[in-house]
Amino acid sequence: MSSSSKVIVALDYTNAAEALAFASRVNPALCRLKVGKELFTRCGPPLVEQLVARGFDVFLDLKFHDIPNTVAQACKAAAELGVWMVNVHASGGRRMMETTRNALEALPQRPLLIAVTVLTSMNAEDLAELSLPEPAKQVEMLARLTYSSGLDGVVCSAHEAGLVRALSSPEFKLVTPGIRPANSAANDQSRIMTPVAAIDAGADYLVIGRPITQSDDPAATLAEINASLAG
Numbered sequence: 001m002s003s004s005s006k007v008i009v010a011l012d013y014t015n016a017a018e019a020l021a022f023a024s025r026v027n028p029a030l031c032r033l034k035v036g037k038e039l040f041t042r043c044g045p046p047l048v049e050q051l052v053a054r055g056f057d058v059f060l061d062l063k064f065h066d067i068p069n070t071v072a073q074a075c076k077a078a079a080e081l082g083v084w085m086v087n088v089h090a091s092g093g094r095r096m097m098e099t100t101r102n103a104l105e106a107l108p109q110r111p112l113l114i115a116v117t118v119l120t121s122m123n124a125e126d127l128a129e130l131s132l133p134e135p136a137k138q139v140e141m142l143a144r145l146t147y148s149s150g151l152d153g154v155v156c157s158a159h160e161a162g163l164v165r166a167l168s169s170p171e172f173k174l175v176t177p178g179i180r181p182a183n184s185a186a187n188d189q190s191r192i193m194t195p196v197a198a199i200d201a202g203a204d205y206l207v208i209g210r211p212i213t214q215s216d217d218p219a220a221t222l223a224e225i226n227a228s229l230a231g
């Protein structure tokens, strides 16, 4: 079942039981799910397959960054788990992205392939320390590279959604973490925006972790966010 919600819940739990408990409390129509480095490293492919078997669209967020062949084969392995979306780092470059895209396109059924531009935790000072320009400029350069490499979309902050849309197409997916409902803690995120503002800015999908998973009632918090977006 494909969700009509734009929310992707980041299941950043330390164990499978907590992740599955959350999945049992929500319907696959209400959200998509993201399995990232923490949960995957602890629980591996079997958990991903269980979530897929329960009908969820799963974004496997492992942000691959390696030589072209290694990344392409890793993404093929992810595709075999039945996931809806996989990602790489755009800074891995054109050859890495094109090799991966070609490997996935040869499959009978493939996940969406997107690339991370600049992590939403990073601010201008973080980038300056790496001799990189301000976030918007760096996102623009990496999003342009990703688009011309034929990928399906990017991970960026909602602050850059407008500029990425302007250089790509209406179909190019803008997946935005760093989403914080009003009065939520920013935690380690830098480039944040509220759910409604992010959708208004042009985001296609909102990745939301701690504001949902660490709330007193995660399912109710998800329902509130969905309602705010419907309104």
Ligand SMILES: O=c1ccn([C@@H]2O[C@H](COP(=O)(O)O)[C@@H](O)[C@H]2O)c(=O)[nH]1
Pocket: 010, 012, 036, 116, 118, 119, 120, 121, 155, 156, 177, 178, 179, 187, 189, 207, 208, 209, 210, 211
């Ligand atoms: O630029 C990025 C790319 C990925 N993430 C991931 O999204 C979630 C965000 O979780 P919150 O608890 O809502 O901060 C997390 O899994 C990150 O690994 C990101 O935040 N920024």
